[in-house]
Amino acid sequence: MRSLWAAVMLTGIYSFLGASWMLILDAPDVAFTEAAVGAGLSTVLMLSTLALTGTTMKKQATSTLLPLVVVSLTGLALIYGTADMPYFGDPTAPAHQHLMPEFMADTVPSIHEAAGHHAETGVGVDNVVTAVLASYRGYDTLGETVVILTAGIGVLLILGGEKRFSSFFADLSLRDVPSMRHRAILRVATKLLIPYILLFALYVQFHGDYGPGGGFQAGVIFAAALILYGLVFGLRATLKVAPPSVVETLVALGVLLYAGTGVATMLLGGNFLDYSVLEHPLLPGVLPHGQHLGILLVELGVGITVAAVMITIFFAFVGREHPR
Amino acid sequence: MNTVLGLYNYWIVIFLMMTGFYVVIAQGNLVKKVIGLNIFQISVFLLYITIGKVRGGTAPILPEDVTYSPDGLPIPPQGFDGWSNPLPSVLILTAIVVGVATTAVALALIVRIGEAYGTIEEDEILALDLEE
Numbered sequence: 001m002r003s004l005w006a007a008v009m010l011t012g013i014y015s016f017l018g019a020s021w022m023l024i025l026d027a028p029d030v031a032f033t034e035a036a037v038g039a040g041l042s043t044v045l046m047l048s049t050l051a052l053t054g055t056t057m058k059k060q061a062t063s064t065l066l067p068l069v070v071v072s073l074t075g076l077a078l079i080y081g082t083a084d085m086p087y088f089g090d091p092t093a094p095a096h097q098h099l100m101p102e103f104m105a106d107t108v109p110s111i112h113e114a115a116g117h118h119a120e121t122g123v124g125v126d127n128v129v130t131a132v133l134a135s136y137r138g139y140d141t142l143g144e145t146v147v148i149l150t151a152g153i154g155v156l157l158i159l160g161g162e163k164r165f166s167s168f169f170a171d172l173s174l175r176d177v178p179s180m181r182h183r184a185i186l187r188v189a190t191k192l193l194i195p196y197i198l199l200f201a202l203y204v205q206f207h208g209d210y211g212p213g214g215g216f217q218a219g220v221i222f223a224a225a226l227i228l229y230g231l232v233f234g235l236r237a238t239l240k241v242a243p244p245s246v247v248e249t250l251v252a253l254g255v256l257l258y259a260g261t262g263v264a265t266m267l268l269g270g271n272f273l274d275y276s277v278l279e280h281p282l283l284p285g286v287l288p289h290g291q292h293l294g295i296l297l298v299e300l301g302v303g304i305t306v307a308a309v310m311i312t313i314f315f316a317f318v319g320r321e322h323p324r
Numbered sequence: 325m326n327t328v329l330g331l332y333n334y335w336i337v338i339f340l341m342m343t344g345f346y347v348v349i350a351q352g353n354l355v356k357k358v359i360g361l362n363i364f365q366i367s368v369f370l371l372y373i374t375i376g377k378v379r380g381g382t383a384p385i386l387p388e389d390v391t392y393s394p395d396g397l398p399i400p401p402q403g404f405d406g407w408s409n410p411l412p413s414v415l416i417l418t419a420i421v422v423g424v425a426t427t428a429v430a431l432a433l434i435v436r437i438g439e440a441y442g443t444i445e446e447d448e449i450l451a452l453d454l455e456e
Contacts, residue, residue, distance in 0.1 A: 026408035087330030089379030151425030
């Protein structure tokens with residue numbers, strides 16, 4: 001296929017189909033994220049790259065025979081390797097024998113048997129995925145959040161040039177990127193959709209302990225709503241809604257909130273990111289306590305950083321001057 | 325026949341994976357290579373998620389009135405035999421977001437390469453490098 005534009009759109013559709021399959025496979029958290037990221041964010045980023053580098057590719061001069069042979073051989077080797085794999089959906093597969101039973105058994109009891117023996121180990125949120133993500137594997141998730149922060153800084157360094165970030169953003173507001181504001185159907189449909197997307201993002205963020213959701217999902221959905229706004233109403237309008245100085249601060253604030261929760265648990269006498277020590281006397285039964293409070297805080301940190309980094313990356317790509 | 329029905333998920337994943345791999349090594353256009361990496365990446369996500377699925381299981385989100393069997397495991401809601409594995413979901417959830425962040429870095433590099441060389445075709449870039 002020579003048209004890169006079509007290739008990018010097909011990739012978006014492929015991601016969306018992948019997300020649908022994940023939903024069927026009992027992974028709603030992952031499906032949310034993949035739908036927002038694959039069909040939304042990465043498609044927009046690729047399209048903005050195409051706007052800067054051209055939408056058609058030249059005809060291949062080299063032969064495709066060698067890559068085809070390499071790919072077929074690798075594929076056959078991999079298929080040979082699957083002969084030893086457990087069957088699809090097999091409940092006795094090794095992956096389901098270790099750790100998973102412990103996670104399933106210990107995640108909720110701290111709420112339901114607060115005085116019982118599980119209180120020390122339990123996490124107390126209903127969504128096991130959230131519990132594992134934010135509590136059992138809290139260090140790992142902190143690392144992932146830092147990776148996202150680093151990627152955001154990297155994109156700014158690569159595309160922002162030698163200018164300071166603040167002046168790069170200041171120049172942005174002077175640029176007039178063509179908007180689709182004059183398309184009545186797009187404008188009205190977007191205005192109708194955006195409040196619901198934002199509301200859904202907040203729901204996913206704060207309900208992630210009880211249902212599918214959490215910081216990563218909410219962050220990308222929130223960013224997708226703002227980017228949709230940017231696509232239709234232009235860069236200048238988006239800069240008013242999300243001022244770069246605020247976004248810039250939020251990028252770091254999220255990671256600070258996550259790591260700060262860890263430091264707070266250490267000051268309270270626990271281990272780093274051990275939320276059990278986060279007990280407080282305020283409003284029992286209304287405000288979350290202990291593990292639950294810790295999970296809410298770090299998920300909020302993740303959500304803030306993810307949303308801010310995605311918006312920053314969008315600004316960096318859209319704000320780049322067209323070379324020709 | 326049993327083997328085919330039991331392992332078909334891996335074979336779909338391998339087919340998608342090899343499609344992405346082919347795009348990466350056979351296409352000279354840098355944006356196409358990133359698209360290939362994306363296809364490859366999603367196939368890896370699907371590999372993990374299919375491994376996490378348990379037949380007759382449901383998503384690992386415990387209902388509020390969940391009850392426990394004597395060995396301490398939560399009893400799945402009516403109509404389900406078990407829970408699907410939460411661990412692959414956790415791993416892939418973070419991987420997706422990190423994936424889009426790294427894709428953005430790759431695309432940013434492509435934009436700069438395009439500006440410096442005036443092309444994003446691999447062979448033209450190599451030829452320009454040899455001229456110097």
